[in-house]
Amino acid sequence: MNNYISLETQYFQLSFSMALYMDDIGQMLKSLKNPKNLNQGQGAAASAMTSATNKTTDLSIRDIETSSKVDDIFFVFRKVVSRSISSLCSPSICATINLTSSNFDSLYIPYIEILLKQTYGGDFDKKRDYFLVILNDMCTTNTYIAQMQRELVDLTNQRLTTDDEVKMITMCINGDSLTTLSDRMETLLKENVEKIVQILSIPINQLIFPINHIHYEINDQEYERYEINDPFAQDFLDSFDDLLSPYKSILLTSIFDKLINHLSSHVAATLEDHIKQKKFNFLGALQLSKDIRKIIDHCVQLTSEQNIRHKFIRLQQIVQLLTMDKVTDIQDYTQEGYQWKLSVLDIKLLLARRSDFPLQAVHNLKL
CATH class of the missing domain: 1.10.357 (Tetracycline Repressor; domain 2)
Structure with a gap:
């Protein structure tokens, strides 16, 4: 033998x-x-x-x-x-x-x-x-x-x-x-999927940057105009798809899912950074909510993973804060035992981005 x-x-x-x-x-x-x-x-x-x-x-x-x-x-x-x-x-x-x-x-x-x-x-x-x-x-x-x-x-x-x-x-x-x-x-x-993320993060940052030029303190007429002419989300998603096209056409589904998983985290974190620098009124916050929902839904459709939405939890909570009718509405969430992924400091800083919320009321919040 x-x-x-x-x-x-x-x-x-x-x-x-x-x-x-x-x-x-x-x-x-x-x-x-x-x-x-x-x-x-x-x-x-x-x-x-x-x-x-x-x-x-x-x-x-x-x-x-x-x-x-x-x-x-x-x-x-x-x-x-x-x-x-x-x-x-x-x-x-x-x-x-x-x-x-x-x-x-x-x-x-x-x-x-x-x-x-x-x-x-x-x-x-x-x-x-x-x-x-x-x-x-x-x-x-x-x-x-x-x-x-x-x-x-x-x-x-x-x-x-x-x-x-x-x-x-x-x-x-x-x-x-x-x-x-x-x-x-x-x-x-x-390791090498993470290298792709590093490569793609630069052009993705460039695609997200135009949100800095979008005005989110808007009146009824501007809100209606935004409904007709999407100011940000659709252009971002079209360019995002173009950027991912060669990867989607070659990579196996399981690897492409891993890539989207990582990129979703990057997109969410980058959008959060930009949002924290902007000012909103109620209608502007509604428009942002539509933009974020559109981006999340699109990323979900790109992957076969069912749990990709968890990458955007912080972003979704940011939109919840910004679309509140009044500052004290957050107390309802606190009483119901809502699990915030945002710190108390984050919550107050974000509520302060609503130009129609009194800063003193935000400062006096007990969370």
């Missing part, structure tokens, strides 16, 4: 290395870096290999959702482990799983990290789509790990007869190597 284990692990390592070498996104990045003929100056064997990889460069990054390496590697890994399970020799099965899965730590993770560095640095707009596909790769890797573990455990239960053997092999299938890979993919995914 030692020879069998050696053959299987060597076969997998060679297949693994070849999958990385033939990886379509890796080839595209090489072509992007050096668009000249990649065959130039190569020997016959190397030229033949490059001719095969050049087929990949005929693809556009927009043609793929995930790169080829993910499917290729997990297809071979599943085959190798399935064959070892068919041997019915539990020590050999565990040895094959442990030896083959070690390639993920030594080859797969470093390769992913290299691709991330190549696509994030420099001109991000030029390499953005490649970066997004790599994020898809990480998410798909974790999906495949979970799916493959379930399949291999089912196969083990079908083929092996003793509970001890099934337990031992199941532990190997769900062992440290694949758990480490899954955890690392999740960490990298989180």
